Amino acid sequence: MTVPKPPLKILLAAPRGFCAGVDRAIQIVEQALTKFGAPVYVRHEIVHNRYVVDSLRAKGAVFVNELDEIPDTTQPVIFSAHGVAKAIPASARGRNMFIVDATCPLVSKVHMEVARHHEQGREIVLVGHRGHPEVVGTLGQLPDGAIHLIESADEARSFLPRDATNLAYVTQTTLSLDDTAEIVEILKARFPGINGPVKEDICYATTNRQNAVKAIATRIDGLIVVGGPKSSNSLRLVEVAERAGCQFSVLVERAADIPWAKLEGAKAIGITAGASAPEVIVEEVVEAFRQRYDVSIDVVTTLEERVIFNIPREVRLARAPAEQH
Structure with missing residues (x-):
């Protein structure tokens, strides 16, 4: 039976x-x-x-x-x-x-911002995570010491610029909206004249995925975030869910990583994926749940994304070998 x-x-x-x-x-x-x-x-x-x-x-x-x-x-x-x-x-x-x-292109935008601030003689603060490739790349746009990295609210409170009246800030594109807002508020309170980006640096996709998690956090017993352990935006989704009232949130690379013991007694589970996670792995995770549960799926859409970035000309316009004859 x-x-x-x-x-x-x-x-x-x-x-x-x-x-x-x-x-x-x-x-x-x-x-x-x-x-x-x-x-x-x-x-x-x-x-x-x-x-x-x-x-x-x-x-x-x-x-x-x-x-x-x-x-x-x-x-x-x-x-x-x-x-x-x-x-x-x-x-x-x-x-x-x-x-x-x-x-x-959204990272390139930050690179252009730091170059512009530097040309205008401003001291620059970068809000981000030390060692992340994006941060390493942004710091490397200018000579050593031209950009100060701030990782936390405490660092924002203790930061001492050379000239408090001539400052600018930029941020890593994959940060937590809430964490960044707190750090930026501290900087603005301490240095009212600080120059910020015309349009927020945190990328639209990071923002949208975090807001989508907030929309379901109180309706679920736990959240599965599909993403890599080095993916900053995926790790932020785990944190956002827990802060928004989700009982537990866990990052998985593949279905084999799902912590089934944590799901005992769960009636509703949320699933999302970081910006570098392919949909095929989301499908793999859903299928793993189907093997164990009688699953019903509700897609909760907070908005539709229609952003497309062009491929560079040197690749887009190149002809494949078969086309060259």
């Missing part, structure tokens, strides 16, 4: 998963492989997701930590979506490398 599966409601947060910047970066690598053949070299993980990186590696992408690991080649050398310090493309040009920049 088959034992009936316990009922479980799944609230599927939308929007979730790939943002336009991640989608563009992956397309850049895939189109480069189609048009130039393997290998295509990629400095650092193109996005913070093991499934995506492994899939591209299987197609012929070669991931390296630094440019000196790349042999002399005429094949494309792609910079990741997180952006790079100015010294990196300079070094690549010194070796006549065929550079393709997959930096998310």
Whole structure:
């Protein structure tokens, strides 16, 4: 006799998963492989997701930590979506490398902001997480010491600028809205004349995914966030859910990581995905729940995303070998 599966409601947060910047970066690598053949070299993980990186590696992408690991080649050398310090493309040009920049346009916007503030003689504060590739890339836009990194409210309270009347701030694009708002409020209270971005630096996708989680947090017993352990925006979704009243929130890379013991007695579970997590893994996670529960799914959509970023011309306009005859 088959034992009936316990009922479980799944609230599927939308929007979730790939943002336009991640989608563009992956397309850049895939189109480069189609048009130039393997290998295509990629400095650092193109996005913070093991499934995506492994899939591209299987197609012929070669991931390296630094440019000196790349042999002399005429094949494309792609910079990741997180952006790079100015010294990196300079070094690549010194070796006549065929550079393709997959930096998310919203990260490039922050790079342009720090350059503008620096040209206008302002001291710059970057709100972000030390060591994250995006932060390393932004700090590397200017000479050492030109940008001060602030990671917490405490650091914002103790920060002492050279000239309190000539300051500007920018932020990492994948931060928690609430954490960042607190830090920015402290900076504005201490330095009323501080210059900020015309339009917020935190990217639309990070904002939208956090708001979607807040919309379901009080209706669920726990939240599953599909994403990589190095993905800043995915880790923020875990924190946002817990702060918004969710009893527990957990990050999983694949369905095999689901902590079933924590779900004992759950009646409703939320599922979302970070901006670098493919929908195929969300489907894998949902299927794992179907194996154990009698699942009903409710998609909770807070808004529709229609943002698309263009592929760089050097890849978009290149012709595949078969087209050249």
